[in-house]
Amino acid sequence: MLGLSLDVWATMLFCVLAFFGVAIWALVYTLRQEEKKLALFETAGDLDTYSPRALRDLRRWIEAHPNPHAPDVEEARSLYNDCVETLKTTDRHFYRWSEAEIERLDTL
């Protein structure tokens, strides 16, 4: 084993970090997020469903849609409004929202 060349060791190290490392990180990270969501459900009774960037994208999509009464737009508006209301009525949030950002939000 000690006789292996440097490039073999480098590739093996890359594989361990980029594959095993990332897979284990993703597993632990997503399971912890799940726990956090469940804890928020239990304490706050509701969950903010979009991050600040994702909610901005959603609003932009709704406002840019040519047919404001299309079923998908209605559904999107409902998702947007639910998220805004949850953010305004709960103290603890899943995503990193600042008070100022929440203050600026309004329903559609």
Place this chain on the structure above:
Amino acid sequence: MADQNVELSRAQWGSRFGFLMAMLGAMVGAGNIWRFPFVLGENGGGAFVLAYFVLLLVLAIPGLIAEVGFGRYAGQGVIGAFRKVVSSRGMVGLGVVVLVVNVALMSYYSPVVGWTLYYAVHSVLGTFTAAGFEPAAFWDAFRASALLSIGTHTAVMALVAAVLYLGIRRGIERLVIYAVPGLILALVAIMIRGLTLEGASAGLAFTFGVDWSKLALGQTWITALGQVLFSTGLGWGIALTVGSYLPDYDDIPIGGGVFTVIGNSSVGILAAFAIFPIVFAFDLDPASGASLTFVSLPQVFPQMAGGALWAILFFLGFFFAAFTSAILITEVSVTTLAEETAFSREQTVVGVCAGIWLLGIPSAYAPSVLGFLDFVFGNFGLPLATLAIIGAIGWAMKPEKLRVLEINRNAGLYVGPLWNPAVKYVIPLVMVGIVTNYALANFGSAQMIGGVAVFVGIPILGYALMSYLEGRREPLARDEAQ
């Protein structure tokens, strides 16, 4: 109201871990163990790893995020999902394309799973470490026996039916949360044993040595593309089906994308660490594919201390890898047909498994049939299914809509707008390129003609069938509403 009832009665994964293991179990198959390590070593080792990793990030992760998101958005199987986004009745037939490809795939995959079952059973019986055991003769006798081949294929379809009959949570989830970690633990144990064998370093040098000149060869990139798209099961309808059972509050990009893709590749890398040190330590031919697994490795186990235990670990792990994929491939048809027909889930499980069993008999009986179907559906049918699903997301639904409505909802990772062109242009273009390459490389052969017939014929069949059935369905729906 009827729709609400359907939604309320639809099963969901019982836990996040269950969903993750279902995705991983579906994508990790026999190819991760017998094909990936050799492809890696043969195509430049470290250079191939780099090309492969880049393609995973650019194609596989965005593609699987799209497919899982599409499944959750639709909340239905493949035909229902297409119905939700396409504008014409006939185009719903693209769902039929995915369905037919999955049934065909499972019809010849089931006999292969049967091989792994046969070897797993014999590993437990201690056959491989018994005195006078001849691996080549054992393998030849098994393959020459129609009774054994059809018998193991029958046993596999019966086991698949039994698991699916129990449903999403009690059947599939309960199996994968043990089988997938079991497979990984088995490979880790074999890796530790393999790495401690004398001569193991030659296997590592073959697999992980770097030949940068391979990066300049088109063939290396085509092989990496094929490996990326086929080993992740992108666009086969499996991720769509698994995603359709995902609860609303769950994340898609990390679990359905990053974890599934990197986790699946990690099993291939783990197999390389586990198996190739053994292959080189015992001077076996690394290029021998299926016979490496079924002839060469059984030859090695009796020579290792505690050989019976290593044989059990290897063949049970190998069976789990193949079997969990078989379960999820079959679930694509079960979910879809249970929704599209008046039959209950249980009746559909029995019907689908019986149908696949019947269709699989020629492949179980004759290796030439299996080889032909594998070429035709592997190289033409599966890319066709991928084009249908990714095409529907990219061109009928539009990626931006899926991204803002579904992908970024409750996500653990923000997916930005750069994801849209990857789904709309890059993945479809790559798939068309791969199919064209296969067609040109085999121009004029029976396999190529069969492949083109599948590529053109199944969409026409699906279009015609769904034009007719959807036309009948609309008056029926109107009558029910009145």
